Amino acid sequence: MMLRNAAGRRAVATAAAAAVSLTLALTACSGTTKDSADKGTAEAGSSAKADPDAPLKKGLKLAFLPKQINNPYEKIVDEAGIAAAKEYGGTGKEVGPSDASASSQVSYINTLIQQRQDAILIAANDPNAVCGPLKQAMKKDIKVVAYDSDTAKDCRQVFINQASSEEIGRSLVQHLGEQIGHKGKIAILSATQNATNQNTWIEFMKEELKLPRYKEMKLVKVAYGDDADQKSFQQTQGLMQAYPDLKGIISPTTVGIAAAARYLSDSSYKGKVVLNGLGTPNQMRAYIKNGTVEQFSLWNPEELGYLGSYAAAALASGQITGAQGEKFKAGKLGEYTIGKDGEVILGEPTVFDAGNIDTFDF
Secondary structure (H helix, E strand, C coil): CCEEHHCCCHHHHHHHHCCCCCCCCCCCCCCCCCCCCCCCCCHCCCCCCCCCCCCCCCCCCEEEEECCCCCCCHHHHHHHHHHHHHHHHCEECCCCCCCCCCCCHHHHHHHHHCCCCCEEECCCCCCCHHHHHHHHHHHEEEEEEEEECCCHHHCCCEEEEEECCCHHHHHHHHHHHHHHHHHHCEEEEEEECCHHHHHHHHHHHHHHHHHHCCCEEEEEEECCCCHHHHHHHHHHHHHHHHHHCEEEEEECCCCHHHHHHHHCEEEEEEECEHHHCCHHHHHHHHHHCCCCCEEEEECCCCHHHHHHHHHHHHHHHCCCCCCCCEEEEEHHHHHEEECCCHHEEECCCCEEEECCCCHCCC
């Protein structure tokens, strides 16, 4: 499945416009229970019984725990999920650390347990560092939904994935390869070294690069900007100093791609080094228009938060347990089916370029 082209995006634009309205300055206890805190995921959920006809409970309390509280992309996701909770009579809030270190989310999980939230929705900075407290949460019948960046599978019931991880990783290499004629040195500017989503995508990027068509492309460096704007800017500068003949950079992080674009746009490398990756239209519009970036990709982050919110509500209401094959309704997004290991895929991303970027506002 390839990413959508400009020709097929009018429906996406309509959906994005109809999604939860957000004005942005850019810079997820009751129901079914777990039989064992150590199983704590679809494995344990499969022994509990789902009631797909159960109504969504009123008054559910959801807490969104992003990688970092000041991440503009995750702010979009979380605010959309909080707004979605109002549709089914629940409430939501966003809490989280100011940094994206591996252990930074642990104290927040412990506090949310004490507050007896009905569900915790987390974009994990590290798949394992958060597991202990998340298992304690599930033991107390607090539902756990991972979104954007997964935890270890036994530390949550459901994972809301933006799109197929393989599709994201491979397509970014495919797009960059076409842009540089499948020749030259390339680098990756990632977020943190332990980010589950980033590492999964990078593994698929490396697998794609093994194919014969990329024999004249060489991955010379994976740099980490820790989802911090200034560090990502400095990492881009460092890449160009170390590899002045670099042909392309893939940055699968909204913070990273914006920082890299800012560096390239004011450098002698503008128009010479191809930058591709994952970004939001409002962050990247200026760089598309000034020729620094030709294209980039992303899903609708509002829909990601919206879907996560409804998945958490379905869990907390006993409609689903996280077992493969279960179905639930996500409001205006329609029905979704839980896949292997509790994964729910939002859909395929969109490619943004000069031809369509002005039709999006997020």
